Amino acid sequence: MSFEGSYLGANDRISAQAVMECKICWTPYDPAEGDDFRQVEPGTAFADLPEDWSCPNCSAPKEQFMVLEDPGAADLLEAARIKAVTDRLEADFAEVYHAKMRDVPIVNKALRVEAVGFQRHGDCLLGVLVSPWFMNLVLLPDEGAEWRELRAGDKEVIGFPSGEYEFLHNSREMTGPYKACSLFSPMGEFTRQKDATDVARAVMAALFDEANRAETDRAAEIRAQREADLAEMAAEEAAMDAGEVPDLRGAPSRRAVLTAGLSNSGAAEQPSVEQG
Structure with a gap:
């Protein structure tokens, strides 16, 4: 029988900043301090502790700890919310790949569909979508944003600290309305998924750098x-x-x-x- 705040090995329910407490003897584990007894370095998140780590006071296993406080909980919830949106985006374009693009010669089969670096930007979610045939900057409406007037095929110039960029309006069944700015197409110059995602992350950083204007x-x-x-x-x-x-x-x-x-x-x- 569990109760609110219990851990039970659910790493996805706590952030790296979570301060945990043994529910048997009330000994806390603070990631900022680590654990001198087990030679765990300061800065080690509770989820990253060795599987055989136990309470230094009563030897209770990790599963017997509960959340005392979690300053990163809001960020964790935000990340989970954004992931739910980008999971739909990935599924949508993975379906496009299997239904239409898999046998097209320009497709780079070393790559897969992956949403990279999505974050809140005004009333939108902004990130990069990598696929075997293109890499695009993508804007999606955030919660509460209404894009009902968006018409597929329209173009819009949107400003960022690094400059002005042209986005094409579009819509898909699972994703809904979105705006895309082409970065690469086709994707033949990338030999590994990591190379493409590294470029995508670099693009997200450069986009907000005024030095690139x-x-x-x-x-x-x-x-x-x-x-x-x-x-x-x-x-x-x-x-x-x-x-x-x-x-x-x-x-x-x-x-x-x-x-x-x-x-x-x-x-x-x-x-x-x-x-x-």
Whole structure:
């Protein structure tokens, strides 16, 4: 028969900060202090104690301890709440993989679907979704947020300390509405799941680093210049259609610059890819 606050070996019910107490002799275990008697270093969480560890006063086993106080309990509950949401996200895209993507040539079978680094961000949950065919920044509505007006296919620019990023709106049956910003696709450069998740965690750190703003601003400048080049190229074509011949001597064709290499890439039709 258990009672509220009992441990009973349930590591998932206590945080690394939990102070535990023997319910037989009331001897506490504080992770900040460790256990000199068993040479347990300070900073060792109760859940990380050796399986054969016992109360230094009465030798009661770990299962006989109860929670005295747990400063990290709120964080533990928050992590469990976020995990419930990201579990649905992973299941949703794992289903996509098995139903549609498993035999597509661009899929990297060394990888699996995994939600990485999700955390609360305003009224959203923000993290990175790694899959065998893409890596995306993903925003999900947090509790109480209403995204009923979100329309699949719409685009939205969202600002972070590191810069402005374009997100595509979408929705899936299990996940519901979400917003995704493409980071990598396809994923052929990753040889291990750990390599991909390490990059995903680095992305989450870099996203909130203002020192990276110059790089993203430069990317915006490049996009703006490309759009200007395309507009100028369209004007040149309009002039030629009107019978005017622009002077292009000594300058490469803008079309050749903007489409460099595409003419030699082959005309084979690419498979349809389910994007995040």
